[in-house]
Amino acid sequence: MISRDKHPRWLLLVSMLAVLALFAAACGGADEGPATPAEQEAADDDTDADGDEEGTPDAAGDQTVRLGILGQCEGPFGGFHEDTVAGVSLALANFAGAEVSSTTTALDGWSNAEVNGTPIELVGIGCGDDTPDTILGEVRQLVEQEDANVVIGPLSGDEGIAVAEYANANPDVTFLSGIAGSQEPTLEVQAPNYFRFHGDGAIWNAGMGDILHNEEGWDTVAVIADDYSFGHTSAAGFIADFCGVGGDVTTRVFPPLGTTDYSSFVQQLPDPDEVDGYFWVVGGTGTQAALEAFVNAKGDLTGDQHAGNLFFNPDLAQALGTDIAGAYVGGFASFPGDVQTPEIEEYLASADETWETLASGISGGEPGPPSAAAGFGFMYGYYAGGVALVEGLEETGGDPSPEPLQAALADLTVELPYGDVSLDENRSGIVDVALSQLVERDGEIVQETVAIIPEVDQTFGGTFSTDTPPPSRDFPPCEERELPWVGQAIPVEDGVPQR
């Protein structure tokens, strides 16, 4: 009896339709492009599958910016996917006349963006998961399938290295880093078409060692950091700074990114009576889990013995208690909320004018105030990339062709709300860094800026260069060295930099 068949006909039909639909989608809408990333040096000489010469649309005179955005919708930072697209959208809304398609989500894109008559179209949003393989697939789809000629992104460290390598192989596409904070994309890979209008993980910890050693009296410290390129870079910045001014890093522990049970790694740390302090570089979904593991194994967290990079935030107090007050926190692309200038206020207000709500990572994926997302570094990094694109196009008179646009970007100093950003010779941002402290106000833990370290560049006063290995578990070693910003920090009082 047909009705009792093991494999019903509808299943067969659905299976075949699914395969056919995918095949149809695969064959439709695809445009010519480079065939594989492995096709590197030979890319210019190759012919495509049809035997025709490959050519970029810009070479054919196309005056449209086909913009792809590389976000991260899965993985440890998947909650910030909305933020990434919102950052670019806000830059285009503020400076290129874009009208966002929705007032409650940025993922629907925009319309009517143009600079000097050159339209800026969103061709796709890449969905990374913090792994190089995935982001490579996403960027290939944006560039080779959707014909993007400008890409803004990615978000995270290892992704940044992979995308920079891809940029090296695809010189006709212009890449603006989202907020990927590993050192290698610019200092090691050095793709001439990869621009980073923000700092890196090391830069964002500049000045932290100076404060902890010279003001708080820490002589020894244990470092626990995520075991991937951003974790290495962020830890490297702190180690270079702390050791540079005379401190000693006694222990370095590197749990894999995405670890959920940190107990075995915390056990590798010295006890609280064996070091003066701990520096935490554990991010994403791991920050709170790692700190809770410390509480279980070593005792209470106290602000006078703990500090961390940008992931150390006031929300941790909800789970860990107010004893965390006093802890110092490294910088990020933007500044903590207590610093207010007319430029910052205008920027944050523009976010609230553009959207009613955004389901950003800073609001836990729930609809929240857009300005809260805009004030955090993930959205701001992408915003910086968007502003740089607009200013670059203004410099070229709207010409998005790779050569003039990339030349214009390399020479830009972008005026941004949290400080102007220029690029070094490797096209990495020279930025101001805001260091802060968690303090207790009316029973609540808030973040207060304590100092701004001006114009920090990626070389860290010569500590890092193209001749040194990339930051790793062992590099840099703990050595005293001259650091250009020691004694140059600008104190901040009540949110006002005392320049």
Added chain:
Amino acid sequence: MTLRRLLTTGNITFVAVLLLLLALPAFSTAFFMGFVMTQTLMLGLAAATIVFLSAYGGMVSLAQLLMFGIAGFAFGNAALEAGARGLSLGWPPWVAVAFALLFTTAVAFLLGALASRTTDIYFLMLTLVYGVIGYYVFAQVVPISGPGGVTRITPPPLLATGIRLYYAALVLSALAYVAFRLIGRTPFGLALQGVRDDPVRMASLGLNVPLHRTLAFTLAGFVAGLAGLLNVWWNGQIDPASISIGPTLVLLIIAVIGGISHFEGAWLGAFVYVAASNYLRELPLVDRIGITPDRFNTIIGAIVLIIMVLSPEGLMGTFENLRGRLRRFRPPPRGGSAAHQSSVDGSRPAGREPARTAENG
């Protein structure tokens, strides 16, 4: 074997598909060929090793992606010049290829020997452990994995363009497919299927059961290594996350989607997986029903769940079912049953899952 005996439905279909794939670059886009189809063939080749071990040996392995990764890391460390990530041995590309394949095969032999006395769920768990250990080895021993991955890997000059890489993947896939099918008719393959169905009986007949399992695992490791080489040439880099538990399961999912007892299913499953990951978001209005890129794993999970419940033989099993229905309308062939005919023309499942389940149960 006469020409008439070679002209079976299965063989004709195979040749027709091969010709279609050979001609496909002439009427497809570079992205479709260089990205979708090359990835499909590469993943299909790796997934075919899961099918081989499962169908002939009754061993469902979760270590095939590890072999895939070992070959990639081995090539990257051996071929890259000084200054790159990894060991940067700077060997000539084809020497590096030979080294990568030899090393991967040797590792597969050792791991296969260790696992050769386990069966069923214990074999599955042991190979899962291999995969996890392999991931942590590459993640922790940073001199061989970067740190943060081995990047800037380029193929040998002979395969330096995307279209050549596609054809290399196609040729290797076709060779592996034919070889796997032919092995099933060799004494080794028949003995392996006997081991699958009743290892105790085969041992009592004097067959060295662990050795056969070890050799099967070694051969599968070698072929997975070939796929791993294609992968690093295609992707340009490999890092420990490339062989973590997620991608390990993806390879098994590909085999399950296509049909874990059909060699053809490995490539069909790979195509469905790759096409879904790239084009599902392109379908009209899918985002309005919640099918967004961040839900891709949920969708693939749902597809696998439906297949497991309704068609355990995967998409190939569904096609086989359709063929069976069509045959009902034809007179049976002279001198044999339809079942006999299908076993000769190569269209039957590579393994006999129901029998194996019943006898090993």
